[in-house]
Amino acid sequence: MQMRRLGSLEVSALGLGCMGMSSAYGPPADTEEMIGLIRHAHDLGVTHFDTAEAYGPFTNEVLVGRALAPIRDKVVIATKFGFDIDPVTGARGPGTNSRPDHIRAAAEASLKRLGTDRIDLLYQHRVDPEVPIEEVAGAVKQLIAEGKVRHFGLSEAGIQTIRRAHAVQRVTAVQSEYSLFWRGPEIELLPMLDELDIGFVPFSPLGAGFLTGKIDATTTFDPADFRNMVPRLAPEARKANLALVEVVKDVASAKGATPAQIALAWLLARRQAMSPIPGTTRRHRLEENLGALQVTLTPEDLAGIDAALQGIAVQGERLPEAVLKMSGL
Numbered sequence: 001m002q003m004r005r006l007g008s009l010e011v012s013a014l015g016l017g018c019m020g021m022s023s024a025y026g027p028p029a030d031t032e033e034m035i036g037l038i039r040h041a042h043d044l045g046v047t048h049f050d051t052a053e054a055y056g057p058f059t060n061e062v063l064v065g066r067a068l069a070p071i072r073d074k075v076v077i078a079t080k081f082g083f084d085i086d087p088v089t090g091a092r093g094p095g096t097n098s099r100p101d102h103i104r105a106a107a108e109a110s111l112k113r114l115g116t117d118r119i120d121l122l123y124q125h126r127v128d129p130e131v132p133i134e135e136v137a138g139a140v141k142q143l144i145a146e147g148k149v150r151h152f153g154l155s156e157a158g159i160q161t162i163r164r165a166h167a168v169q170r171v172t173a174v175q176s177e178y179s180l181f182w183r184g185p186e187i188e189l190l191p192m193l194d195e196l197d198i199g200f201v202p203f204s205p206l207g208a209g210f211l212t213g214k215i216d217a218t219t220t221f222d223p224a225d226f227r228n229m230v231p232r233l234a235p236e237a238r239k240a241n242l243a244l245v246e247v248v249k250d251v252a253s254a255k256g257a258t259p260a261q262i263a264l265a266w267l268l269a270r271r272q273a274m275s276p277i278p279g280t281t282r283r284h285r286l287e288e289n290l291g292a293l294q295v296t297l298t299p300e301d302l303a304g305i306d307a308a309l310q311g312i313a314v315q316g317e318r319l320p321e322a323v324l325k326m327s328g329l
Helices: 031-043 059-074 100-114 133-145 159-168 189-196 235-255 259-270 283-294 299-309
Strands: 003-006 009-012 048-050 076-081 083-085 092-096 119-124 149-155 171-177 199-203
Touching (some): 003 199, 031 059, 059 076, 059 100, 100 133, 119 171, 133 159, 159 189, 171 189, 235 259, 235 299
Parallel strands (some): 048 076, 076 119, 149 171, 171 199
Antiparallel strands (some): 003 009
16 A cells, blocks of 8 residues: 655555445445445555544444454544534534534544544544634644644635644644545645645545546436535536546546546645545445556646646536535635
């Protein structure tokens, strides 16, 4: 397995996003099958596993903790706090909550669900407009001093927020959406991360499955699948956006790879201090995704992809309006 550095934290070049095992893409997958999948990922070299209290809520952390318990000291577990979730019922409120006392309570609860004595990478899931980021960073800094957390991360934060947090407690990694389907981070975020030596963890690196080439304008999603609410995946937008997928398919054909592998290889070629976290509930898809590490895209390949995409404008917003309002990007 190729390894990458997120600041001072070493992780596998590709991680595993575990959200979809418990939520967002329809009914939860079978627990025992997912435990087997997570352990199989580690057998194949994956050391970076991503979860959050909000996934389920809570159930995904329990799943990840159970799966990784026998190999806890060989892996990096990343989780997140920041939403207003009732600790008893799991009911999620409408907004964020990053008050320092809530951060501590959330971290303690995550430690219990994960069955571990430390969180390797603790992210603020979304910026809380009611709490200065300096207070958030200070709260995590205290948890780091106590040994309960090893590294601090931010998810979907704007560049000034990242700078202010970094001045209080070093930010090890920033997690945001990034793929051939959404290249927004290239404008300001990635240059700033290079400047501050902060790692980057792209979520949805396969465009919520769209870049695999397995979704077309006629595809129907499970009623509980969040993709039903994503503007760029609405049927008409999907139909237009398939032009992008055709470019990926052409490159895949030329390289003897799959579209998913090209999409991931493209990301891996963009920056060294990066560990994308594609998610899956299927063993053969996991193995396919990891095959991206054997695909080499030359500077000429990358330039060709950019040229082919020049005339293609992605239709539709990347997330529902209410979710976008919580993003600092």
